[in-house]
Amino acid sequence: MAEKRWFKRSCPIQEFNSLMKEYNFSRPIALSLASREIYCKDVDKYLNASLNDLNSPYGLPGTKEASIRLWDAIRKDEHIVIHGDFDVDGITASALLAWILRENGANVSVFIPRRLDTGYGFTPDSLDNLLVENKCNVLVTVDCGITSNDAIDKANEMGIEVIITDHHEQGEKVPKASIIINSKLHPELTDMHGLAGVGTAFKLAHAFLKFGLENGLVRRKIDLKEILDLVALGTVADIVPLLGENRILTKYGLKILSKQIRPGIRALCEVCGINHTLKSNDIAFKLAPHINAAGRLGDPHVSFNLLDTNSIVDASQLAQELRTYNLDRREKEKEIFDAAELQISQRININESSSILIYGENWHQGVIGNVASRIAREYNRPAIVLTVIDGQAYGSGRAAGKINLVEILSESSELLTRYGGHPMAVGLSLNPGDIDALSVKFEKSVKNIFSIDDLVPQIEYDGDIFIPELDDIFFHELETLEPFGHSNPQPVYRIKDLSTPYIANAGPNHARGYVRDSNYKSLPFIAFNMAPNTLPKAPWNILAVPQLNNYHGTSSPQLRIIDIKSSYNDVD
Numbered sequence: 358m359a360e361k362r363w364f365k366r367s368c369p370i371q372e373f374n375s376l377m378k379e380y381n382f383s384r385p386i387a388l389s390l391a392s393r394e395i396y397c398k399d400v401d402k403y404l405n406a407s408l409n410d411l412n413s414p415y416g417l418p419g420t421k422e423a424s425i426r427l428w429d430a431i432r433k434d435e436h437i438v439i440h441g442d443f444d445v446d447g448i449t450a451s452a453l454l455a456w457i458l459r460e461n462g463a464n465v466s467v468f469i470p471r472r473l474d475t476g477y478g479f480t481p482d483s484l485d486n487l488l489v490e491n492k493c494n495v496l497v498t499v500d501c502g503i504t505s506n507d508a509i510d511k512a513n514e515m516g517i518e519v520i521i522t523d524h525h526e527q528g529e530k531v532p533k534a535s536i537i538i539n540s541k542l543h544p545e546l547t548d549m550h551g552l553a554g555v556g557t558a559f560k561l562a563h564a565f566l567k568f569g570l571e572n573g574l575v576r577r578k579i580d581l582k583e584i585l586d587l588v589a590l591g592t593v594a595d596i597v598p599l600l601g602e603n604r605i606l607t608k609y610g611l612k613i614l615s616k617q618i619r620p621g622i623r624a625l626c627e628v629c630g631i632n633h634t635l636k637s638n639d640i641a642f643k644l645a646p647h648i649n650a651a652g653r654l655g656d657p658h659v660s661f662n663l664l665d666t667n668s669i670v671d672a673s674q675l676a677q678e679l680r681t682y683n684l685d686r687r688e689k690e691k692e693i694f695d696a697a698e699l700q701i702s703q704r705i706n707i708n709e710s711s712s713i714l715i716y717g718e719n720w721h722q723g724v725i726g727n728v729a730s731r732i733a734r735e736y737n738r739p740a741i742v743l744t745v746i747d748g749q750a751y752g753s754g755r756a757a758g759k760i761n762l763v764e765i766l767s768e769s770s771e772l773l774t775r776y777g778g779h780p781m782a783v784g785l786s787l788n789p790g791d792i793d794a795l796s797v798k799f800e801k802s803v804k805n806i807f808s809i810d811d812l813v814p815q816i817e818y819d820g821d822i823f824i825p826e827l828d829d830i831f832f833h834e835l836e837t838l839e840p841f842g843h844s845n846p847q848p849v850y851r852i853k854d855l856s857t858p859y860i861a862n863a864g865p866n867h868a869r870g871y872v873r874d875s876n877y878k879s880l881p882f883i884a885f886n887m888a889p890n891t892l893p894k895a896p897w898n899i900l901a902v903p904q905l906n907n908y909h910g911t912s913s914p915q916l917r918i919i920d921i922k923s924s925y926n927d928v929d
Contacts (some may be wrong), residue, residue, distance in 0.1 A: 361814040361920050363851065363900060363927070366392035368820055376400070385827070385903075386834040388820035389848040404837050406605050408582075413567075417549060417557075419538035420564035423520045426495065426536065427565055428574050431463045435494035438487060440479050441469040441661070442500040442554070443652030445645045449591035450499035450522070450558035452664040453584045457562040461569065461576050466491045467665075469657045472723055477784045478777070479505040484512060493517050500554025503539050504528040504777045522557045524597075525777060526763050551598040551844075555591030556606060559584070585610035586619060587664065589840075593637045594645035596781070598844035607840045611635055621663035624676035633907050637840040650682035653723030654689070690724045693717070697728055697742065707736065711812060712803040714796040716743035716750065726753035726782070733757045737814040739765070739803055745789050749774075754783040758811055760803065769798040816920055818849040818900050824878040827903050827914055835903065847902045852916075854924050857895045868892060872899065872916065881906075884918040896924040 373391040376382050380400060382390065390396075395403050402410075415421045430437050437458060441451030451467045458465045468487040475482040478501040487493065495518045502509070502521035509532040512519050519534040526541060538561055540549035552560070562584065569575040589610025592603050599607055615635045617623040622644075626632070629643040651659040659682070663675040700715045701707065713732055725742040733740040733755040739762060743752035756762045761780040766773065772795050776785040787795060841847045852872070858879070860870035868889045873879040882901065884892070901916040 360922075361816050363920070363922075364815050364817050365851070366817055366819055368392040369396075372396045383826065383828075383831045383834055385820070385822045385831055385848065385850060386838070388822070388850075389838070392819045393845075403604075406608075408605060408609055411563075411602055411605060412548065414560045414564035415567070417538060417540060417546065417560045417564075418543060419520075419536045420561050421568060423497075423522075423536045423538060423561055424565040424568040426518070426520065427458065427463070427497075428569060428572075430495045431458075431461060431574075434464055436492045437463055437465045437495045437497060438491050438493040439465065439467045440483065440487060440496055440498045440501065441467060441657075442478065443469055443472050443657035444500070445594035445648045445660075446554040446591040447500035448648060448652070448657060448660050449587040449594075449664065450553075450555040451661055453555060453587045454497065454499060454522075454558045454562055455665065456584065457565060457579070460579060461565075461574075467661060469652075469661055471656060472652055478502070479508045481508050481511050484508050495520065498522060499558045500524070502532065502534070503537070503541075504532075506530055506532045509534050522554070522561055524552050524554050524557050525779065528777065548601050551601065551603050553592045553595040553597045553603070555588050555595075556597075556603060559588050559606065582609065582613060583618075585612075586614040586622060589614055589637075590640055590644065590648075593640040593840070593842055594649070596843045599637070599840055599842040600844050604840065604845065607637065607842070611637065611840055614640075619664065620669040620672035621666055621675065624669065624672035625663065625679065627673075628676045628680045637842045641842070646686070647676075647679040647683045650686040651679055653686055653727075654682050654721070686724055686727075689721045690727050693720045693724060693728050693742075694731060696720070697732060701732075701736075710800060711738060711807045712800045713738050713740040714743070714792075714799055715741075716745060716752075716792055718745050720744035722746065722751050725751075726755070726784075729753045729755040730782075737812055738807075739799075741785070741795075741799065743787075743792060745792075748789065750787050750789045750792055752785045752787075754778075754785065756781040758807070760806055765799065765802045765806075768802045769795055772798065816849070816900055818851050820850060822850040822852060824852065824872075824874050824880055825876075827880065831903070832905055832914065847904070849900050849902055849919060851898060851900055853898045853927075855895065855897045855899060857897065860889050860892065862889055872897065880914060880916050882916040882918050884921070887918070887921070892921060893923040893926075898922050898924050898927040 368391045375397050376387040439451050441447045455467050470483040479498050497520045499522050503523040503525050509519050520536045521534045522538045540546045589607045592607050648660045651657050659678050666672050697715050729740045729742040737757050739757050741754040743750045754762050762783045766776045772791045774786045855872040863869040866888050868884040868887050871879045899921050900919040905912040906915045
């Protein structure tokens, strides 16, 4: 792969100086804030926003109307069915809403479709499957529904009232549901556009309790903080921006999550070897893959039941099932990725292509999204991975750069039987005979947006720092910037002219050791996916994330190296 381009974020010097003077921030933290356009006027809101700063739930259109209808359903003892989705976002949203309704006397069931039976989202087939198991008067979708016109038309014909809660982009037509709750239908609600499916469900839950309290309907006092662990889990896992309301919900949700009050969370943390205060990375790289694995390979109700159970015995058994699913997921993912790499080398001239589209027979549908993510990341190109099963092609796409995949695929809509999702991640299906035509149109659409220069992998960093600046004060301030994630990444700094007194293997493909500056100040480092024999000779310039390494209850500073260049070749 090509050498990565390092790009220093712009840092307004006046704002940088003001942050150091008015708030007494350390120089590296002031660099990070100023380079992310968080200035003195923004600091209090960014660092100290509380749950009181959340918008009224009624500010999201549809929440009050849906609350009235749900309380009416409870009064009439109508059966409410929640139609979820099989990823972490959909499962946490289902668990959250089911608990709130159940605690207030609702006759409520949860249906989560199996990926391999009915595919993604709310479909006519998933409606049929739902009705086999449940009588349904009111159907509430979570994390799906906004493109489910056919399923909603069918439900309407059967006399089922549908309430949509979703955060995905709408299709060409808005469904004819009774009530729709989706911030993206309202351009003026920019501060809510980033809500995940679980965040949208939380807004409904908040409105439901608010209306109940205002009208004397609530059976017992419920503290909404009790469900913020589920909100944090789904929000981080769905890779939505951790800014504004998402930042507040995740920040406080992580505190609840760390208490491991929910038996399923406690059992899953044990399986994942988590015995410390949870961070967003623990969700992204440990908890979420396990919860997603059941939906990818088998029955997503295993994950739902884990989050819903009050029994630690049942939770321990369910967590072990997820562990088995996740090990199987890793194996299948590696097998498909290796086949994809071979196909790329044989079919695609990567130096002339702006996109990647690959396909295989009977590749496991549940893991191709992860494979697409890895390919997009490693090749810095939008990627679509398709699997052909029983005469139909199903696929997942992942974006690179600032490209909007939903808009890109809209230019090929005549070739697709179905598509939808986020700007960064989409699902699609088509007839196998149209794969080659899609590949050509996809490449053309991407080329119209991407220049050759855009295809060079780029890493942004916040500025240049020195090892002695990474002291206790820095790490204390760094913690206040959390939670980190999409749109609020961990600070990355450049440190120059480092010698390497010690380098060793850390597993088959990673390196660890020490770096030292010209004043003999040193820090340990870890470099993932960089074997020692692939590293340049010192002196080094590095891009690194300073972090505290927790090991056996002890925290110590280290650098997680993102990229390395020879100091002789890294010229400003």
